[in-house]
Amino acid sequence: MRRRDARVQEPGTLGAHGAARHGEARSTPRHMNAPKGLPLWLKITSVSVSVLLVAGIAFAAYWVIRLQSNISKAPLTAGATRTEAAANDATDRLQILILGSDTRDGKNSQYGSAQDSAGYGQSDVMMLLDISADNKRVSLTSFPRDLLVNVPKCTDPKTNTVYEAHNNVMINSAMAEAGIGCAVDTVNKLTGLEIDHFMMADFNAVKELSKAVGGVDVCVSDAVFDPDSGLRLPKGTSKVEGEQALAFLRTRHGFGDGSDLGRIQAQQGFLSSLTRKVKADGTLSNPQSLLSIADVVTKNLTVDDGLASVQSLLTIGTRLKDIDLSKVAFVSVPTQPAAVDINRLELVQPQATQLFSAMRANLDLTNPGATAAPSPSASPAPTTAPSSGAAAPAPSSPAAPAYNKALQAVTVADGSGVASRGQELTAALIGGGFTKAGHFLAASASKTVVYYGTGYADVAPDVANLLGIPAAQIEPSPGIVGVQVYVGTDFTTGTKFGMVSVPADVVKQTAGDVKCQTVNPYLITQ
Template sequence: MTRHEEHGEDGRRAGRRSRVLKAAGLALAGALVVGIGAGGWVYWHLNDNIKSVDIDSALGDNRPARVVTTPTPSGSASATPLPTEAMNILVLGSDSRSGKENQALGGGDSGGARSDTAMVVHIDAGRTSATVVSIPRDTLVTRPSCPLSSGGTSSVAYGTMFNSAYSLGGPVCAVKTVESITNVRMDHYIEVDFSGFAKLVNALGGVTVTTDEDIDDDDSHLHLDAGTHHLTGKQALALARTRHGIGDGSDLGRIKLQQKLVKSLLEQIASTDLLTSPTKLYEVADAITGSLTTDTGLNSLTELMELGQSLKGLKADNVRTLTMPVVTAPSDPNRVVADEPEASELWESLK
């Protein structure tokens, strides 16, 4: 073989290597583009899931003052510190029947939505402990005048059920009513619907709850013996809605179950290593964002992630659950009213 032929063969080999490397480079570049594009789509999808209401603009300045606390330093000097000041969040569980999934879980179209669950979540400064105060939906209150989405304002209503505020004026009226009866400023608002709650529990692999008594409720379709149970999303939702199969059938018995469920969910989230499974992480994130309606201060994935990161030191054992002190309403044995002065003292303690 001549030197010229050797060089020719080497040249062909070099050419093949060059083409192989170029193809590999193009494939790698394509994979990176697809990966970046998929990541961008995931962020956009999760961000677009979140619905929000501009509560601050709707209510204006006629509200309780914000309680300012001294932030506790967090993070390194080079990192952007996470917020650590105290905050109050009104969390509502909505029984909206909008959409096929909510209708299936809620038992059909009720022609409206109510706040089945109402909790004022007070997070202490430093964000390592919290107090959750449930407000019975059967509480008779003075509902203030509220701006309506259809325009205009509602009239003040005396001795009306607490959950009528949400039915009448949605999140804005719910927040205004809570602030009116507590004199505590709600810094944020979070609402979770039927299907989103069930999806979240399923994405976490279920939730384990211990019940102190048998539950036999045909209305919520939940039948459980006393003891420890690992519940699916549908079962957990039924537990949160059960009232007729326990205790005296009032909302107070349901609230105790809801508070157990909240703590169990916190424990489940803390014990689930989402970072080791991108698929499970996405399922949980999709379930959370897809079920939420928030105020405009929490209406982006970035803001929700920052809130979640700021609460990483909050353990279930450091969450205290209470119910607003109430007594039977003199006007109706099936309703309750705030027990004073204990109720006012509780709200004052949160400030």
């Protein structure tokens, strides 16, 4: 006989005591219950977030692939050696050469003949975009297509053909033989800079970009019709896009005196207006608008290898979104009709050299007269004995010299390698009273030295002080008659050694200025 408490239970049942005590009728132990399902709202939210995340990734991937496939690229240089490390596109100062190609192939065939589409073409527009590291200053410096320059030796990256250097040729021809990299090398040689990137756009890019932003406002002084470009506008302000925007930028004779300088002013006015519109519309802060513009631009753009990524292009675009319009400077390289051909242009000295020095020193070009102080080692110092051990020249004094400046033999030996440099410093010496000063070209030298001959120990310090040359760089030289200022590559700008300043009148307008273009009188219509 079994005890009552030990009776056997059927599998899957509860004992009578268990059911009575807990008031439950269960088929399995409590710890074996399946968990309850998630709330419906949480399920819906989880699914929605997952869908949105996948859609977002797919959308981003689509645009990255699309934009990346749009981009064409080419080498940054055509054989020139670089001395600077690659710039950080997000944080460093950036210098980007912007080119407009005049090739007539593909979508641009309607603007010329088959002959015009051969080879690399020429640069119809050339501007150097300079963005400061803190994103507070931007300058666009225009180089006229008719400017005569020296093009260095370049190598065609496609054929490896080497093209020898060309002297005194138009700057727009720099890329015709060896490609865009040769144009970059030419501007580097001309300015002493090392450009970080380039962007080259064609005619179609202008048309599509102007449409993408909804048109650009331009102003003309009179009604104008240019049969060559097709530009036709009434007097006053008009909104241009597509073909009329391209005609406004292309016209060679529509503005000013009908020269390339008038066209440059019109191009700067157009870009100034475009900058104001993009900023007012918040385009650079609107992802949808930014993607639309990026899609249009990249379809008609060639960039260097370092810039051939969507991220790099978007990074540069976002750096410009908060810029003060008054600090977006449109600059023109100082030029004048060339002595060898009045239909071409040459640099005006010393203003051009001063501008390039100011650019190398990263000065604010919207602040004329701004200077970069010389380093302490370049500052005039108390007179010391020359390294040769000869007696030191007498220190200069504010009192009148014991000699007549107008009778002293002073020459400038120009070893700077900069055109007209000797002439510039000779003018400064004559202005300082040394009216017999002259100049001549000399072999290149790295250091500027003031040499003096027998009997001129008292004159040399005054000549040096006039030009701001340190007394430590004054040396006796018995073979010299009078005083000779041997100018080296350390003194390529200004009339004060070590000083760099922004020349006046290089900034023609800022993005905050609204200007009307003066129409060429020959193209004014009623």
